[in-house]
Amino acid sequence: MFYEKYIKVLYVDLNNEKIEISHRHDLYEYLGGVGVASKLLEENIKPDLDPLDPAQPIVFAIGGATSVFPVITKTVAMFISPLTGELGESYAGGRLALTLMMAGYDAVVITGKSKRPSYLSISRNNIEIKDARAFWGINSDEVGGLIREREGGSGKRSIIRIGQAGENLVSYASVCVDTYRHFGRLGLGAVMGSKYLKAISVIGDRDMPVENFKEYFKVYQDINKKVTATEIMAKYHDAGTPINVEPLNAAGGLPTLNLKQNSFEHASDISGEAFAKNNLVRKMACTGCPVGCIHIGQFRREFDKGHEYEAISVGYDYELIFSLGTFLGIKTSDEILEIIDVVEQYGLDAMSVGVVLGWATEALEKGLVSLEDTLVPLAFGNAQGYMDAIKNIAWRKNEFYILLGQGADKASDIYGGKDFAMTFAKNEMSGYHTGYGIILGSVVGARHSHLCNGGYSLDQSMKEFDKEKLVEDIFAEEKERCMLNSLVICLFARKVYDRETILAALNSIGREITNEELTELGEKIYATKLRIKKMLGFDQSAVKLPKRLFETPSLYGELDEDTAYELIDMYVERTKSLA
């Protein structure tokens, strides 16, 4: 809570439909966001039980500087991931952070399971567990509309919801946040589904007097100017992250056809420019961010003979053009958007589902599975086949699709083909085959995401390959992002929020904190996450890397398996200092 020395936590017990509010003074030093959430997760997880056991918690937390400074827009969700069996950590923008702040809660902890499908309604003066029986089985888009009509507070409201994939406990089911944003990775959708929790609606309108307006507003304006009047953020608004397609393609770092290739012949047809030219109709922002990096693309679909058309709009970003585009050999922007639409409706992680389907396609090619298993002809470039397959995953159509729904690692345990199941510690890969940086970063990153420590950036900027330096840089960045994710900034603005700016912002809202304390905070949070991973049985040294990483050359050149494992060992050694 701004201007208070405690973290206000809302505990929701779905078993007994009981609510408890706690002022946690002991958590104040963790600032907010992932700092607070990881402590709450540590307190509430049951390591001896299954990730989807009703006793397991879901923790949401907003940051220590949320919403009142530009681009500090995110909420963190922490849970036990059903995909990896260990630390689940995911970030989303939209309106959730602003509305939680205005409803008056820094963190929400949800345990138990409702007796019937429900949705949680949070507002400043009321918290209710409401009937969602008729919503169960309805896609995420429609549910958003239905809840909108039942709840007040339009304009100051956030609605997060799961689709059928979450209801059916697909391990990488996602949560849709305000139509265009997501808690995408690691399966939060399944955890909500396992609790019969279809959605959460948050409305906020409380009084929040500013204590030191002059100082606060000066800092606000300085940051706002940096964000809007300089070029730092301009690319994210212009054509957005899809501009990555062409440089990665030219440099041989673009994962294509299940990483059989590192470039795609049709890259220019699905580049950022191509999408902007053919499909872009709108740009949007998360509340509190003047950049507007959300790019909405539209395509026309002929749904029946007799000139029957509809227009579909979906958000697109680089990662989706990789996972549902180049990785699957899809050649046109329209087809990619169409696949994205299916993924959105059913509520799956776009990155994981694409990479899983890449494995499945090659598994079928190589005869590890047959058409009897896949039901549809999975082939690179066949968009319709993939759309049907995605629905089959969401509905757990048969044994094969149940396994696909548990991730490429699990599926390859049963059918083989582990060498080309492109996962890092069971989380499917991201869109960069740039060198040792992304491999090390993804494997040792606390949540196995490319955003944990930006390994792909280091691959680009490193002049000469230096093992010690790479390990050191990744370690430093991982800790730094732990601190940034307790604010919780959108990482697109990490160049704006240098230490000086962070200190000025926090001090102007009455939070006295020093630069040394920020460093210590990053370390404390990282240490907490490593403890949680250990509690959940994660062993960094036991992780195996898919051999395909070393068969296909990267942006950096051909990679050597022994070197990669050596780097992991060096990194594990380095983290011992955190104990």
Place this chain on the structure above:
Amino acid sequence: MTIKIQIELIGWLKRYSPEEDPVMIELMFPETVDKIFIKAGIPREEIGIIKAGENRLSLNHLISEDIYMVAYPTILGG
């Protein structure tokens, strides 16, 4: 005898030369890629990969003959 350089700018980098595409630079003496891009008015921090045909060029690479280069922007974190 001048050295004729042509630089094709991709994507975001196009804004640094809206009129001329490809950018034409003439050198009297061999220069590094780094210096050539400074001459062309392209900020170093915006440059990602530079290619000449199939080869990647580093910023230190010395250019002593006519060449056609393609410059790509840095990869955004996304």
Place this chain on the structure above:
Amino acid sequence: MPKVLKADGMNKCIGCFTCMLACAGVNHQNHSIAKSAIKVKTKGGLQSKFKAIVCLACDGDPACYQSCPTGALEKRKGGGVLLKKDKCIGCKKCVSSCIVGAVNFDEDKKLPIICKHCGVCTRFCPHDCLRMEEKENVL
């Protein structure tokens, strides 16, 4: 010449709410967008466009001015009204009188939230959706 707020570029709105954060901050020293005079909402869900509900600076005798039983709303040069807090009894008649819904009520202070046409929101909009227009003083 006096100026009035024009929200006629809302087709470009990205829904960032910076205008509301700025209005609440500058005019009410409050972090909460519930205190903002300008309200940005969707026309019906986030797949639809954004609209801004703003004071239209009615000329002559605005409906809100006429509805006020205590004279707490004074006519403003250029159109619209100015709130005199000391005279306000919090009856909310002005809220219901505005047929475009531009008058909101601050439930904590028990006062209506009246747009001053100060222009702060226009300065913070990152996408040119809002502007100030000079208007003849027809008071």
